[in-house]
Amino acid sequence: xxENRGPALLSRRQILASGVAIAGTIPLLKSARTAAAREPGxxxxxxxxxSRTLVVNGKPARVFGLTGPDGKPGLTLSPGERFKVDLVxxxxxxxxxxxxxxxxxWKQDGFPWPQTPPIPAGDTQSYDYAPIAGTYxxxxxxxxxxxxxxxxxxIVRSAExxxxxxxxxVLMLHDFSFRTxxxxxxxxxxxxxxxxxxxMAEAMNMxxxxxxxxxxxxVDAMNMAPGMTMDLNDIDYDAFLANDRTLADPEIVRTEPxxxxxxxxxxxxxxxxxxxxxxxxxxxxVAVDGQPVRPPRGSRFPxxxxxxxxxxxxxxxxxxxxxxxxxxxxxxxxxIVLATSGAPVLHLAMEAGENAPPVDLSLEHRLEAVHxxxxxxxxxxxxxxxxxxxxxxxxSMNGEYWPxxxxxxxxxxxxxxxxxxxxxxxxxxxxxxxxxxxxxAINGAPLTGAVRDTVLVPNKGSVAIAFNAxxxxxxxxxxxxxxHMMTGMVTEVRYPAII
Ligand SMILES: [Cu+2]
Numbered sequence: 001x002x003e004n005r006g007p008a009l010l011s012r013r014q015i016l017a018s019g020v021a022i023a024g025t026i027p028l029l030k031s032a033r034t035a036a037a038r039e040p041g042x043x044x045x046x047x048x049x050x051s052r053t054l055v056v057n058g059k060p061a062r063v064f065g066l067t068g069p070d071g072k073p074g075l076t077l078s079p080g081e082r083f084k085v086d087l088v089x090x091x092x093x094x095x096x097x098x099x100x101x102x103x104x105x106w107k108q109d110g111f112p113w114p115q116t117p118p119i120p121a122g123d124t125q126s127y128d129y130a131p132i133a134g135t136y137x138x139x140x141x142x143x144x145x146x147x148x149x150x151x152x153x154x155i156v157r158s159a160e161x162x163x164x165x166x167x168x169x170v171l172m173l174h175d176f177s178f179r180t181x182x183x184x185x186x187x188x189x190x191x192x193x194x195x196x197x198x199x200m201a202e203a204m205n206m207x208x209x210x211x212x213x214x215x216x217x218x219v220d221a222m223n224m225a226p227g228m229t230m231d232l233n234d235i236d237y238d239a240f241l242a243n244d245r246t247l248a249d250p251e252i253v254r255t256e257p258x259x260x261x262x263x264x265x266x267x268x269x270x271x272x273x274x275x276x277x278x279x280x281x282x283x284x285x286v287a288v289d290g291q292p293v294r295p296p297r298g299s300r301f302p303x304x305x306x307x308x309x310x311x312x313x314x315x316x317x318x319x320x321x322x323x324x325x326x327x328x329x330x331x332x333x334x335x336i337v338l339a340t341s342g343a344p345v346l347h348l349a350m351e352a353g354e355n356a357p358p359v360d361l362s363l364e365h366r367l368e369a370v371h372x373x374x375x376x377x378x379x380x381x382x383x384x385x386x387x388x389x390x391x392x393x394x395x396s397m398n399g400e401y402w403p404x405x406x407x408x409x410x411x412x413x414x415x416x417x418x419x420x421x422x423x424x425x426x427x428x429x430x431x432x433x434x435x436x437x438x439x440x441a442i443n444g445a446p447l448t449g450a451v452r453d454t455v456l457v458p459n460k461g462s463v464a465i466a467f468n469a470x471x472x473x474x475x476x477x478x479x480x481x482x483x484h485m486m487t488g489m490v491t492e493v494r495y496p497a498i499i
Contacts, residue, residue, distance in 0.1 A: 057248075066150060074137070075154055077131055078157055078162075083102070083130070086125075087119065091150070094121060095119055096119060096141050099131075106433075108127050134290025143181075149176075153170045155170065171242055171264065171266070172242070172268045175239075177238050233330060235272075240269075252339050255339065263283065275300055276309065281299060287309070293370060296363070296367065304456040315338065315340070321338045328358050329356065364442065368450070369448070372438055373467070379411075380415075385399070398491070402489070407474075407492040411495060412495060415467075416466065419463075420462060421461075427458045428484060428489065429479065430480070439452070454480060475494070
């Protein structure tokens with residue numbers, strides 16, 4: 001074991017954060033063993049895709065899970081450690097896992113290209129790449145397994161994380177239904193859903209409209225239908241989870257009096273966006289999507305699907321502090337509680353008094369990257385129109401529906417700009433694989449915004465992003481609302497001569 005990887009570097013709070021009991025010397029021995037097991041050249045970390053049972057609203061639910069070598073969800077890597085992982089598929093069905101926001105070679109990205117098919121049940125697939133530090137997550141990109149909680153945190157610690165005397169708390173959000181993902185999707189695409197939306201004429205036309213889906217004009221015409229209003233929350237979920245639990249029985253994280261906490265918030269929901277509410281506390285946003293930002297302070301932050309926010313909190317002396325997340329357009333909320341030892345934890349209602357407003361770009365406007373792109377003119381600009389509608393339920397990029405798409409071609413060395421214009425009544429959380437991008441314009445107004453991997457394009461709004469083409473391959477570029485993705489809102493960003 002190298003001198004500098006020993007347990008001496010772990011502060012008391014970090015040991016606390018690792019979930020190990022802090023009494024006596026046993027935790028130090030455990031930490032030492034963990035560090036030794038992760039020396040370069042040692043065996044890969046074992047990550048198991050499997051199934052598990054949660055109890056939600058008092059009822060058992062069979063869901064998927066991604067479990068690390070310590071038996072906990074996901075993976076936490078030490079500074080400098082490679083992402084050297086054996087993914088063991090014990091899910092009883094094929095799967096494929098994407099390391100969201102990470103920048104691996106494209107064949108390790110976990111997207112179902114013809115060259116990178118799903119992992120059959122019972123098989124193991126190995127990964128080995130240099131990860132980037134920050135708050136990331138992993139989720140299945142196979143079918144709709146993400147809705148069945150085939151998702152987990154992926155935390156890559158930096159050297160600064162190890163130096164800082166603070167407790168790390170991961171809070172991962174989910175939306176949950178007792179119905180299967182197929183039933184949820186059928187509820188949106190079937191004729192019944194259009195009738196429920198109160199538009200009989202559209203329902204009657206659906207057969208013909210569906211047959212004409214490859215022609216963008218069909219959906220364009222539907223989008224102009226009168227009486228449409230902004231749409232939020234396509235799915236009526238049974239519960240919203242924070243670290244797999246509802247507010248009826250929230251996770252209580254023990255904190256130190258006057259302690260400092262790094263809260264790593266991950267929106268792992270399939271199609272729900274949240275307002276994070278720190279309640280009596282205020283915090284400093286130090287990173288979004290794993291990338292450091294110049295810190296705005298606040299106590300309420302919007303979190304679109306697939307995005308992450310790292311918030312630094314200084315806790316008062318003693319007490320219990322709920323960290324809540326309320327679904328946009330709804331009263332429903334979920335969360336965890338930070339509480340010092342012995343502090344009473346009050347019961348928290350699962351619904352707030354009022355509906356939360358739509359998640360917006362109020363925070364995005366204030367964000368400024370610590371490591372922005374060097375100023376440079378674009379070598380290529382791609383314009384992408386986001387289109388679609390609730391009835392018929394189908395969503396497109398430049399009038400095309402996955403997999404029948406024309407790739408956006410880019411070349412190594414180029415500065416690429418993608419201008420997204422949203423013609424629909426829904427916001428779309430857009431995610432680019434294999435690259436981090438900088439937000440460079442919102443609704444036509446230039447800014448030097450955050451560097452990140454997922455950005456919300458508001459209904460009827462536009463967002464431009466810029467990035468350096470430095471990772472040759474085939475890369476998915478898509479809306480991270482699972483139901484928009486499943487009904488077409490995916491395209492490809494592609495480098496030439498990729499086999
Ligand atoms: Cu979308």
